[in-house]
Amino acid sequence: MVLSCDFHLHSAFSADSEAPMEKQVQAALKAGLSAICFTEHIDLDWPYENTPKEELSSPFTVDMASYEKELLRLRDRYGDRIRIGMGIELGLAKGYEEAAEDFVRAHDELDFVIGSVHSLDHKDPYFADFFSGFSPRERIAAYLSHTWELVERCSFFQSLGHLDYILRYAIKQEDPEFLSYLASHGTSYGSFCFSQNQHAIEKILSILIKRGQALEVNTQAIAKATAADPADPAVFRETNPGRDTLLLYHALGGKLVTTGSDAHVPEGVGKGFPEAAKLLASCGFPTTFRYEHREPVAVPLR
Numbered sequence: 001m002v003l004s005c006d007f008h009l010h011s012a013f014s015a016d017s018e019a020p021m022e023k024q025v026q027a028a029l030k031a032g033l034s035a036i037c038f039t040e041h042i043d044l045d046w047p048y049e050n051t052p053k054e055e056l057s058s059p060f061t062v063d064m065a066s067y068e069k070e071l072l073r074l075r076d077r078y079g080d081r082i083r084i085g086m087g088i089e090l091g092l093a094k095g096y097e098e099a100a101e102d103f104v105r106a107h108d109e110l111d112f113v114i115g116s117v118h119s120l121d122h123k124d125p126y127f128a129d130f131f132s133g134f135s136p137r138e139r140i141a142a143y144l145s146h147t148w149e150l151v152e153r154c155s156f157f158q159s160l161g162h163l164d165y166i167l168r169y170a171i172k173q174e175d176p177e178f179l180s181y182l183a184s185h186g187t188s189y190g191s192f193c194f195s196q197n198q199h200a201i202e203k204i205l206s207i208l209i210k211r212g213q214a215l216e217v218n219t220q221a222i223a224k225a226t227a228a229d230p231a232d233p234a235v236f237r238e239t240n241p242g243r244d245t246l247l248l249y250h251a252l253g254g255k256l257v258t259t260g261s262d263a264h265v266p267e268g269v270g271k272g273f274p275e276a277a278k279l280l281a282s283c284g285f286p287t288t289f290r291y292e293h294r295e296p297v298a299v300p301l302r
């Protein structure tokens, strides 16, 4: 089983990547991909209360004209070997729903928009102080109900990015409750959190299905975990989301799945795809989807 489309990719047009776009395209060719889509970061609610001072100089916005110019140059150069889509990863945030929708409407050159929740209470889970004063369980539950509310309000994106993104960081809190569960059940963090938040997750999935919006399977954590100690329980090494959510999505009638490595460096492009392909096939998904002019195109798992 092989996945051939990487529809979550960053380059130096994103605040948190230094990878030249051309290097990302070359990495995708090397990985044998047939279609990619750049999804540069735009977070209208950035900076957050806990964004460190030294990071304030790189805003999460994109110079759209330069981005398009470079993308067209690369399409011209590599277009006979690989499809290159133009997309964005747009932060979903309370109070910014209309601004986000206006942005999407004003940029019809975009093939694909990922909607991602990168903040809660105007704080970024990436930084450890996000968890201060809360248990990981409380923060995860709050993040997922916040995502539910935002998905309900936002219909302008094509695929929901890394649904349980917060797990990448919550696991670092070394929650004793999870560690004892892990020791006795030997199961994943994704499964553990799914069992506590199934209601909110089901609501999110149902809205996506009803509206024809896709669910993303994001493999970034798998790629990053390859460099980590395999026995370290504080490292998240699963897809976002994982098996339980995908099985529920399938059971609810969900078909639209997009796949992305969320790579910010060339080494990450297409990483974790063999694992994700196996997972998707075992959950009953025969195809994934790429997008062109915001319309889904089926790509069978091969």
Ligand SMILES: [Zn+2]
Binding pocket: 089, 116, 118, 161, 162
């Ligand atoms: Zn993201």
Ligand SMILES: [Zn+2]
Binding pocket: 008, 010, 089, 262
């Ligand atoms: Zn991303």
